[in-house]
Amino acid sequence: MDDIRATEIMAAAGARELHDNDTVIVGLGLPQVACFLAKSTHAPNLAALLEIGVINMRPKDTPVGLADSRIFYRATCWSGFLDIMGMNLHRGVVDVGFLGALELDRYGNINTTLLKDDGKVRYFNGSAGGNDVASLAKRVLVIMRHEKRKLRAAVAHITSPGFVDGKTREQLALRGGGPHRVITDKAVIGFGVETRSAKLISLHPGIGLDDVLANTGMPLEVPEDIPVTPLPSRDELRLLREEIDPQGVYLGKLS
């Protein structure tokens, strides 16, 4: 089992956060892989939604992005932003929203807009549906690389609010439940019920606490006993490798 990729652990950890009958807004990449994995195992009735207006796609070729027709394949519905982001997300029926992040801080605030280097601003993709998902989904899952410069004490720009300044979602006038889990290639991070600040949930197998702390730029609450993130099961690995991403486009190459 020592050839298991970190991405496979992340995908399985993501899948475990999804329940049967959940309505999920998915992003491309590992979130989509996690979603397909959940749907092929314990959550067959999960509804996967893409912001552009696609429901329950089953692509057979690998798309390069949300605008790639490959991801429209075998969907059960094509609509648009107003349907997915409006009449589902804004309506309050989206259980889980998956997001990526350029930077994330201790309160789960996400930046996807800009970075500041020595006062110079560099722009990136902006929000698209990210802020909407972060504002309105019942729980938000983030999948990102575990790097000190990405997990920061403060983000350069709050594109998508988590628990801003440690405030409750009610205080922030936001309906959605906010960030629930951050799944990285080293660990799973959650948020304290009282503090609403980042808290270590589990370390991936073979990853030491010192490694995680050395690569985390934000305060991280660490429990006495730290659980180990479960490895993907044999069945999950087979699905990931043979059916969901056989070419390793999102999971990377097998060593």
Place this chain on the structure above:
Amino acid sequence: MADKVKSIAEVTRTIPDGAHVALGGFAIARNVIAAVHELIRQGKRNLTVSQGVAGLDTDLLVGAGAVSRLIIGGGSLDRFGLLYCVNRAREAKTLRAEDYTSLSLSFRYLAGALGLSFIPIKSLLSSEILERLEASSAADDVKHMRCPFTGEEYLLLRALVPDVSYVHVQIADREGNARIDGPRWENEEQAKAARRIVLIAEEIVSTEEIQREPERTIIPGHRVDAVVHEPFGAYPTAVFRRYDYDAEHLQLYVAHSKQGGIEDYLRTYVYGTKDHRDYLEQCGGTVCLQRLQAAPDLGY
């Protein structure tokens, strides 16, 4: 029945400098390339551009120096890269950019399409997107309010009414009854919010054909100002069920846009070509482009 088929050059001549044009593309899908190229060829200036998730169409217009104000929810060229021309113009402050989100921009168009002057929303609150809007030229387009019924806090967005919305569609008749195959992002509300709708259609069919399946009509003809027939009109971006994006051409574009300017690219592919057909010839010609043709069962 009114025949609204026109050339893109003819339509573009009616767009004044400073107009607000809304673009119907999304990243690298169904971009209104034929329309954008002609706006650039005719040297339009000071345009306001709005778009849910901006793509190559907006990046080209900004790269050509045609845009002074941008209203977008986000944008990228998917895996091919960022909107380098847009980002560079923002960094150089030669462009006034107002950032929203996919949903908030859809809501602004929806309000416009419904004839409402504003619309309440529950996203953007407590974010720096909103803080930046409130500190910018957009401050007058966002207001806070409590619901008079429940007391809940809302953000109010001013309706967005573009002067013209360009939409690339797979099929239309000569009156402008248009079908959009596949997902439609904010096409419908954007088009219906606009004062004028210009369709760029891959294929023109008879009205009898439209009448056989009227449930597929997304934009009805009576709202449409002009229909431009332009096969491969979205090239190098993808049109579902028609053709795939051209990865090589997108890479070629990014090789220019990432390096600091697209003047050379524009000289070869836009200023150096007299119309869209000529541009397609410059890109290898329609016979060569058949390699991108979508398989009927896949749609790409």
